[in-house]
Amino acid sequence: MMTFTTRPELSGTFGMTASTHWIATAVGMSVLERGGNAFDAAVAMGFALHVAEPHLNGPLGDMPALIWPAGADAPTMICGQAPAPAGATIAHYRAEGLDLIPGSGLLATVIPGAFDAWMLMLRDHGTWPLAEVLAPAIHYAATGIPLLPRISAEIAAVADFFRAEWPTSAATWLPGGQVPAPGALFRNPDLAATWQRLCAEVAGIRGREAQIDAAREAFAQGFIAGAIDDYLREACVMDASGQRHKGVLTGQDMAGWRASYEPVLSTNHANWQIFKGGFWSQGPVQLQVLDILRDEPLADLDPLGPEAVHLTTEALKLAFADREAYYGDGPGVPAEALLSPAYAARRRAQIGEQASDALRPGAIPGAGPLARAALERQRWLAGRASHRGPGVGEPTMGHLKKPGDTVHLDVADRWGNMVSATPSGGWLQSSPVIPGLGMPLNSRAQMFWLDEGLPTSLAPGRRPRTTLSPSFARAPDGTRLAYGTPGGDQQDQWQVSFILRVIHHGMNLQQAIDAPLFHTNHLQASFDPRGFSPAHLLAEPAFPQATLDALRARGHRLQVAAPWSAGRLTAVSHRPDGMMKAAATPRLMQAYAAGR
Template sequence: MAVLEREGNAFDAAVAAGFVLQVVEPHFNGPGGDVSIVAHRAGTEDAVAVCGQGPMPMAATPERFAELGLDQIPGSGLLPACVPGAMGAWLRLLAEFGTKRLAEVLAPAIGYAESGFPVLPEMARAIETMSPLFNTEWPSSAQVYLPHGAAPPAGSRFSNPMLAETYRRLLGEAEAASADREEQLGAAHRAFYEGFAAEAIDKFVSAGPVLDATGRRNPGLLTGQDLAGWRPEVDRALHQPYRGVDVFKPGPWSQGPVFAQQLALLEGFPLGDMAPYGAEHLHTVVECAKLAFADREAWYGDPAFTDVPMDVLLSAEYNERRRSLVTGSANHEFRPGAVGGRVPRVPERPPQQEIPAADAEWLRQLGNGLPTVVELSNTRNDTCSVTVADRYGNMVAAVPSGGWLKSSPVIPGLGFSLGTRGQTMHLAGGHPNSLEPGKRPRTTLSPTVVLREGNPVLAFGTPGGDQQDQYTLEFFLAVIDFGLDLQAAVEAPTFRTGQVPSSFVPHEFHPGFLSLESGCSQEVFDELRRRGHVAEPGPEFSMGKVCAVGTDLHNELLLAAASPRGRQPYAVCR
């Protein structure tokens, strides 16, 4: 908000917030992670997607993993590390769409990293749980996250001076290169991907093996040359019309198109005539989600390496055929569709390594590729989300993640960890998301922008891993089909199907399972179970954290809403 009040636009503000999140939510994201961004510039009639998902190292091959005795990519350590995409994507968004200088948007992040911020409860739990690993195996992480030798308690003041120095050095090299704003941003990119940051990453990864989720010490594959050869892409966002609005998503290098596929299926159902959050509504949305996510598993991958048939997957003919599979009963089969005579293929994941119960809790946590401290709950609140709309008509949604403190050791001298998105890829060949050198792993990060007749209507995103395009879909339908205002829509009961194979180790899959936040009546649960769903109640306000902005063009108002879930989202309007 401070950036907007200093005449910055939505893109300037989003970049400033993105850098601050790297500091204050290191349990969810960092400069070594990734980000997916969808942006609408005032005066245009569409949106663009900025790909901040870095590729796998050129040395990453199935044969290399076989030499290490591995039949799948682990969820943590150095082996699943990709080229860090977040920094490059934020810099490109600022260069092409923003107006502010790097110094102005980096200042808040530097301030929090140097002067400190209050530790969030989940960050405190993550550090406390992982502290034995940091002390014994990941000393560079201990240096950052265990000040005075102990985990910081929730609410205490915490700083990361090493990260602050990284930002300052980035800014110093940018300003030394030129007085021109755009040239400074280009110099900052080079400093990170070809200069001091890339050198520090290369030196650390090549220094030797580190303990990872396998319980063994394995080497890394990422090199400085991998970083030097990467640039973030900006493409026209994927477009899907729905009941008078135009929805824009990132492409099939993400799971974003699954949101569009669900809309293509749901367009054939009279959702607006159904009782909101009644059994018919919930059943219809869930059964369509199962079909769309099955296609995600079979067909999505880096379009630079594989032919993803999105024109067919979003076509009226294909979705009419798929829609006919939805009946009054829950289906527990995994049913991807055939496209143009091509047979869908989903390689089986090998069984996850069993960790003896007597082993340390941190090893169990390391074996799960999600950033959160895994507990016996339905909570899926990992990752971050930033959405901004401004007075000029610009609108942007971004979902940053990766490079969290649990993913891999802190890079000495830089103050951040590398992202581990490589864990989402298959080692078996022949699949759109199979491992290949230089290929982007399919990411779960999935922001959304919605326009009506070229005018901005909504921008939203949420944490939640694979569930992002379930949680945000439910918000979107609440607004478009049921007419709820933004805040009522983010507070409405949320639900998710377990019939979505997890992208993250240990790749859980629970056919038929349906979790609903408390708030649904017993009659609804009874009817869903009668239809064959394994329906279970979840805690109130436990799923997702939808963050949304919108416009009310008739009254010339900007709107914002933030979910009460997680006790840390914020919505601000001026």
């Protein structure tokens, strides 16, 4: 068992917060210290992350959250993944000359979901008024936040593009016309003014819940939706396709959608129960992998040895092949079959001693057309990649095709409430800033396909199959664990390593996070340009050299990563006796946990 850690696993009985940025973690802890509960803290942290990590998330993005109120038998999903607008039809996008939805720009957006999801959590489970939870975000947006070097680099990479094509983004992200320096105080006065106006508009309304409902209306049908609708009526902007396009989102689309609650899916693994979102997300990938590995002697394997890495990687490949064929928000998802013990056993039998280099969706009665369609898409994308036209490799367009990332937060309070949330979308490089609001739209629509008859086919009112994937687990002794990470297609891969180390190897939260990580790109990527890398395996160099050599010998096309570069995991736990623990990754040197 790994004993070295970069930081201690925190423990205490008052409260725990963890997130991908130290300021958000501190904001959440300050809420708990002043009597707020885990839901108040999570909402304040979420809005602080919009300011602290704007290259990774924003208010017009997406936000699925798992919440576990004290005393509840199981967690519940708050779905902040909104659907495609009414005008988002395959026919319209094809008429625009597209065969893939661009990874940025106005055609890439769905209805913004994050704000309303946070408000639903705050209204129904929080205790604080709107102005109090928004106060930290307003403070940092108005007075400035120390700019991460990574954000400065992201802005520098698109600065010329912003100046030439997205002037509203240039006005926001290039203060004084210059790329802000790493560590400089960066302000977003328009964002601060947006939240100040929202708070002022609802301040005279009596009652906390009524104020929050009024804020939801102001967002979806008031001045925020109005500003978005006004801009999109005329805007026609360059996107990752290399062409200019108008968007299809309207104020009417926003007025007709609200965040909602959904039941979770779960599986039992080694007497632990793992909880994930539905098949409109990639969450069931983690459940499938745990099912496939259920009967393996994992506790007897070295977690850093080649057999454990090989088995887990091959199980991930099978589950991601099923994701590509069968997951989505459309009809025909064979959910019961995918999570059945018999199906998991058949999939386990497909794992051999050597690394597979094929996309292998499972055989499910009646679902053969979906599996064949996934294989046809893979072949088509491979041919498309080898026949790219001139200009696609131009540096700025290439940067706009590079996906943004995500943030994550976990919270537990002394009453037993817990939150695991993975906000994303609305990145600074995703779409132009809406004038006067200080925030850009999301680009989640790029996960749809422009082919008919698939669970992931573009259609009005359908959610894109998101990669956002918060997690909960419950141990045999009743301890509840909230965990997650940014990372797109890698989210459930790194989470699988984490939870297996906790369950089978007795690692504490920090040990399981600090141990070297791996992932595979042997999957159909969710983001433009939708690549597939057969037999790929990335591993951090902290793995023993013997493990790396053995993985190569098994046929894995091994990529050794830079040290401490894979995963941004955070986690908190709550024991039935009130003991809480927390941990956060040292990778990228910005995620932190706090608690007492």
